[in-house]
Amino acid sequence: MTLLETIDLVKSFGGLTAVNKVNFQVEPGRIVSIIGPNGAGKTTLFNTLTGIYRPDQGDIRFNGRSLAGLRPDRIAARGIARTFQNIRLFGGMTVIENILIGMHVHLSQSPLEALLRLPGFRREEREAEQRAMALMRTVGLVGVGNELAANLPYGAQRRLEIARALAAEPLLLLLDEPAAGMNPQETEEMTRLFRTIRDERGVTILLIEHDMRVVMNISERICVMDYGEKIAEGTPAEIRADARVIEAYLGRGAVAGQHEERWR
Amino acid sequence: MRNRFGNLLWTRINTGILPYLLILAHIGLGSALVYSAPRSNLAFLVLISSLFSLYILEADRRFKLIVGAVLALLIIPVIGVRNIFYLEVIFQISVFAALALGLNIVVGFAGLLDLGYVAFYAVGAYLWAFFGSQQYFVLPFAPGTQPSDLPFLLPGDAFYLFLFLAIIVAAITGILLGSPVLRLRGDYLAIVTLGFGEVIRVLANNLDKPLNITNGPQGITPIQRPTMPDWAVDGFNSLFGPVIGHRVGPADMYNVLFYVLALAVILIIILVTRHLDDSKIGRAWTAIREDETAAIAMGIPLVRMKLAAFAVGASFAGVMGVLLAASRTFISPESFSFMQSIGVLAMVILGGSGSIAGVILGAAVVTLLNLQVLQGVSLYLSELRQSDAVIPLINFAWKDLSNQLDPAKYQRLLFGLILILMMIFRPAGLIPARRRMRTLAAEPPEAE
Numbered sequence: 135m136t137l138l139e140t141i142d143l144v145k146s147f148g149g150l151t152a153v154n155k156v157n158f159q160v161e162p163g164r165i166v167s168i169i170g171p172n173g174a175g176k177t178t179l180f181n182t183l184t185g186i187y188r189p190d191q192g193d194i195r196f197n198g199r200s201l202a203g204l205r206p207d208r209i210a211a212r213g214i215a216r217t218f219q220n221i222r223l224f225g226g227m228t229v230i231e232n233i234l235i236g237m238h239v240h241l242s243q244s245p246l247e248a249l250l251r252l253p254g255f256r257r258e259e260r261e262a263e264q265r266a267m268a269l270m271r272t273v274g275l276v277g278v279g280n281e282l283a284a285n286l287p288y289g290a291q292r293r294l295e296i297a298r299a300l301a302a303e304p305l306l307l308l309l310d311e312p313a314a315g316m317n318p319q320e321t322e323e324m325t326r327l328f329r330t331i332r333d334e335r336g337v338t339i340l341l342i343e344h345d346m347r348v349v350m351n352i353s354e355r356i357c358v359m360d361y362g363e364k365i366a367e368g369t370p371a372e373i374r375a376d377a378r379v380i381e382a383y384l385g386r387g388a389v390a391g392q393h394e395e396r397w398r
Numbered sequence: 399m400r401n402r403f404g405n406l407l408w409t410r411i412n413t414g415i416l417p418y419l420l421i422l423a424h425i426g427l428g429s430a431l432v433y434s435a436p437r438s439n440l441a442f443l444v445l446i447s448s449l450f451s452l453y454i455l456e457a458d459r460r461f462k463l464i465v466g467a468v469l470a471l472l473i474i475p476v477i478g479v480r481n482i483f484y485l486e487v488i489f490q491i492s493v494f495a496a497l498a499l500g501l502n503i504v505v506g507f508a509g510l511l512d513l514g515y516v517a518f519y520a521v522g523a524y525l526w527a528f529f530g531s532q533q534y535f536v537l538p539f540a541p542g543t544q545p546s547d548l549p550f551l552l553p554g555d556a557f558y559l560f561l562f563l564a565i566i567v568a569a570i571t572g573i574l575l576g577s578p579v580l581r582l583r584g585d586y587l588a589i590v591t592l593g594f595g596e597v598i599r600v601l602a603n604n605l606d607k608p609l610n611i612t613n614g615p616q617g618i619t620p621i622q623r624p625t626m627p628d629w630a631v632d633g634f635n636s637l638f639g640p641v642i643g644h645r646v647g648p649a650d651m652y653n654v655l656f657y658v659l660a661l662a663v664i665l666i667i668i669l670v671t672r673h674l675d676d677s678k679i680g681r682a683w684t685a686i687r688e689d690e691t692a693a694i695a696m697g698i699p700l701v702r703m704k705l706a707a708f709a710v711g712a713s714f715a716g717v718m719g720v721l722l723a724a725s726r727t728f729i730s731p732e733s734f735s736f737m738q739s740i741g742v743l744a745m746v747i748l749g750g751s752g753s754i755a756g757v758i759l760g761a762a763v764v765t766l767l768n769l770q771v772l773q774g775v776s777l778y779l780s781e782l783r784q785s786d787a788v789i790p791l792i793n794f795a796w797k798d799l800s801n802q803l804d805p806a807k808y809q810r811l812l813f814g815l816i817l818i819l820m821m822i823f824r825p826a827g828l829i830p831a832r833r834r835m836r837t838l839a840a841e842p843p844e845a846e
């Protein structure tokens with residue numbers, strides 16, 4: 135059974151078709167990458183999957199049910215969490231609070247319980263705090279629970295965004311360029327973190343990434359987009375050898391020897 | 399942002415029993431001043447500012463609570479009945495503090511700029527004004543033509559019931575006004591809420607026909623107060639009689655009653671605000687303020703949470719509306735103008751958007767400035783004008799001072815200036831909001 139499936143998905147802005155009849159599937163427990171040149175429609179695809187944009191045509195099926203037309207918060211509650219290309223943390227809130235926001239859909243406290251500070255409320259808050267601490271350790275943030283998210287260094291902000299997304303206990307995690315702006319060592323750590331998340335939590339990961347070392351290293355399948363269309367899909371080895379992909383990246387007439395270097 | 403010297407001084411002040419002594423000295427000085435000079439604005443300012451030092455100095459919580467209770471329940475009522483004007487000022491501060499706290503939920507927590515907030519205050523006020531007066535029997539009469547012997551619809555003690563009803567009615571109004579506009583953001587939301595605020599005021603102004611519901615621009619009067627039991631008057635007199643020096647009549651006791659009611663409402667509002675802020679709901683509000691897109695991607699239902707903020711904020715204003723109607727026994731649409739909404743917003747921004755202590759301080763500062771400081775300076779200037787005093791050196795006779803130079807008339811100008819200066823030097827307000835620091839357990843041993 136597939137976890138996520140798009141069927142002839144179309145999203146256009148005015149005359150520009152940013153996502154054009156895209157069909158692809160993600161099997162549960164996989165790590166799948168979407169690559170493509172700038173402006174290929176990768177982020178638009180993410181925004182359509184998470185409900186920020188409404189698809190113009192086609193359908194998105196997640197865990198057996200259609201997501202098309204649902205509000206973003208409903209989609210999040212179904213089990214899709216995401217990070218953003220340009221980090222979007224709640225800068226004025228503390229690190230712990232950011233992670234607690236991620237747990238929003240799983241906290242069962244009612245307003246009345248919160249107002250009266252009933253024992254159930256206190257217990258839930260305490261447990262949530264502990265889970266948040268555990269998540270901080272998972273992503274490698276230590277001792278910064280009370281810092282404001284905006285004051286964290288860049289790399290830590292990326293990690294916090296992942297922790298916040300994991301707090302929602304998603305079935306599918308969408309990562310939008312998680313390694314952007316990181317040095318090789320940080321990138322290495324990130325790649326390892328993604329594997330851990332998948333292996334230990336069973337979370338399926340779909341990521342957009344430009345760093346080919348990450349993509350080729352971690353992905354089990356790769357989907358290539360160009361001008362809003364899916365132009366190729368396959369294992370890393372297949373993608374490396376695909377003529378259309380090479381053309382999209384390097385232009386028509388690129389010689390075989392040149393691309394080898396780029397993909398290394 | 400305090401500099402090093404300031405920091406050092408601050409730690410010095412807060413060591414040992416010094417803060418306790420300072421608090422007690424401040425309260426003692428204030429009480430003595432007001433007691434010996436019951437008409438002095440300055441003395442009153444000293445006393446009322448002792449609440450601030452009680453809040454800001456670092457002392458034991460229990461000590462603060464006890465001293466605060468003594469100040470609020472013993473000293474202020476006694477001093478208040480010696481000069482009713484003081485109680486009136488404190489009552490107004492409480493009313494505006496409650497409004498500011500309500501608006502703080504909408505603007506400070508959820509980040510929704512509401513320029514028509516006073517509408518909910520009007521809803522509460524008119525709710526009790528209608529049911530707590532003869533207005534029900536005035537319905538068929540045009541304003542001014544009703545017979546004078548109409549009965550009251552409800553007994554005065556129904557007031558207490560309406561305090562609770564106002565919560566519900568104002569919250570529903572908040573949801574009704576909020577649901578069409580909350581899909582808008584930022585400036586658009588501000589303009590539409592401004593419009594709705596005006597709609598409510600214009601409705602109050604014009605709903606005197608075909609059925610005379612609000613009595614139009616003339617307003618509704620008399621509005622009933624709850625009954626004042628004899629034992630309360632007698633009890634107060636026998637308790638405080640010796641210190642006050644004269645017998646307190648029921649009329650003055652009403653001022654004490656409304657003061658105590660306002661105090662109780664404020665305390666409940668503070669508690670509600672704090673508890674909501676530190677829960678799933680409060681965090682969702684702050685998340686919406688920080689980044690709507692990220693918030694909704696985390697599963698926070700935007701519209702529902704925004705409506706909740708509107709409803710809670712509105713309910714605070716609704717309660718205070720009922721209290722206002724009863725204490726004034728008269729209300730008219732004039733009390734709910736756009737400038738009132740702006741005034742409350744100014745309190746929130748001045749005090750510190752999102753900060754409970756901040757907005758209360760903001761409400762106190764603005765109200766005191768309005769009622770005490772500016773009028774005090776105006777009074778002083780007019781006294782000088784009537785005297786033969788001359789400014790030395792430049793040989794300027796005070797009596798030549800233009801009548802136009804009346805500080806009370808320059809209220810708005812002064813507000814504008816204060817707000818501009820605040821935005822430049824202290825954009826987060828007098829007492830900026832801070833996130834709660836959690837006592838996070840030291841790293842527990844790695845789970846297996």
